[in-house]
Amino acid sequence: MRLDVNALGTFYRMAREGAGLSAGRLTKMAGVDTRVGVTKLNFMRGSEIRRNFEDGVEKVGIRVDISGGLEGHAVVVFDRQSALEIVEMLVADDEVEAFDEMSRSAAKEVGQVINNGFIDGWADVLETVIDVSTPGFIEGTSAEPFLADVDETPDEGDLALLFESQIEAVGTEIAFSHYLFPERESMAQLLERLRENDGIEYDKLDGFDRMAEQGAEEVAKTATSLTGIETGVEIRRLNFVSLEAIPQEFVGGKLVGVAFEFDGTPSGYLLFMFDEESAREVVKAMVPTGTESPEEEGFDEMGKSAIMELGNIMASGFLDGWANVLDTTIDHSTPEFIHDIGAAAVDPVVVGLGQNQEFAFVFDTVITAAGRQFDCEVYAIPDEEDLERALNNLDVGRIEETPTTAEFDEIEGT
Structure with a gap:
């Protein structure tokens, strides 16, 4: 199929x-x-x-x-x-x-x-x-x-x-x-x-999902090692949605996110989005002595750095794992911190992407750290042609055999 x-x-x-x-x-x-x-x-x-x-x-x-x-x-x-x-x-x-x-x-x-x-x-x-x-x-x-x-x-x-x-x-x-x-x-x-072209085999998409699951496991191990706090990351499902529908998922309330652009095979964008309460839980877990409190309007530099560092870890876990399995190189940009109300938090990204494509793959993800659980929406938005080419070249057997060890650069100021 x-x-x-x-x-x-x-x-x-x-x-x-x-x-x-x-x-x-x-x-x-x-x-x-x-x-x-x-x-x-x-x-x-x-x-x-x-x-x-x-x-x-x-x-x-x-x-x-x-x-x-x-x-x-x-x-x-x-x-x-x-x-x-x-x-x-x-x-x-x-x-x-x-x-x-x-x-x-x-x-x-x-x-x-x-x-x-x-x-x-x-x-x-x-x-x-x-x-x-x-x-x-x-x-x-x-x-x-x-x-x-x-x-x-x-x-x-x-x-x-x-x-x-x-x-x-x-x-x-x-x-x-x-x-x-x-x-x-x-x-x-x-x-x-x-279908309008040869497309990809369904089992290759299955492989894409398993690649992400392995990347999530690596994210958890790396975050645990970095923070000393036992961390778990679980991908619950892979969704296919219209770009224009993404802002509809964020109705009311402030959101906190980290955005990346990645380049290689495939290229595209990664966006990690938390509701504000979950983002503060991230900060509490990673910076136990931080000055953040639920009543504060914004995030201080330490809080922003914690969010961006977790985003950096997650991006590296996903993308390095994909690159290892696909036997290619994928680089990603430094993280961009996002803190805005509802759809406004994702509108700029969606508008930019919408010039070239109509749909996105979204990984619905849960992160658990220090006994706390919070939702994180992971928007993996690869270039459609790049993704098709990468998955067609994917050897599904390599997924279980290839280590997905991630390497990441510490963010300046953390």
Whole structure:
């Protein structure tokens, strides 16, 4: 199975179109304004997909089988309270506390409307016909009831392409996610039709993800060695998103980041973004005697240096690991510190990149240090042609065999 950026871009537009149609139909049906959140194509291991469903929150799902121009399964997943609130809107009941026959029927009806909206959007973009089965009602707190009988769900270590879209009902706390589990052979046929060039083998993208995981392990070891603080770095998934959608992920609140440009094979940009609270946790972990406090407006020089040093370590861990496996050289610039409100923190980078390309690969990453956990979004935005060339030359067998030891230069002033 081979893919290229054009094929992935078509899938992305397909998912966005479906989310828009679905939101519009939900507005008409339930009488509430809706808002479409960020849509992503997630390349996820089977273990991470299951962990998504196993966060201890009771969930309700409406699942359908799809066939024809695209085959697989589609499921709308609500937290249980959101599902009950939507049912209350439909049956005009003051309070629905459990799912009886009537409320299940109402939930399936709204789930079917949402699913059909997505699927009609996909069919429009793909210029094909997609058939939909009658909906099934699911509830539970684990992955098993939602993924049972879904043959396309990957094994623990396998990498799967998963479509994920979010829609919120404005003025309420109702939100849900929509997942598409495409059948592999059906997906392969679509990729073959949509590709504009030779593209890359799917297992090479799997290799790209494993390269990043190894780089993350090296980041953790180097950070532990540098700071004396036990540090862990985990990559949860690889996302494919539109550049214009990246600022939408940063709504409200100040963000702190470190940006790099890298040059070689591949070339591109790296951006590490923390929410402000997580950034302060980084400073506390790396500079226990620092003067930073949560009440301060900005970051003093010591705090900035700590953030930039961690960014430098992470960039070196990722890029040196990639270079070793690809048997090439990748250099990166000195870090640029970013501290701004919401989308303004990433707009300059996105505007600059948008002159040459439309999409980006994003690694969703968690860093743990000194018992603290905080989120860090890692935006790896390689030049599309460079990445394709590098991955086509990738010997997947080298990934496990090649050491990924990173070398980095200490930042001036740290």
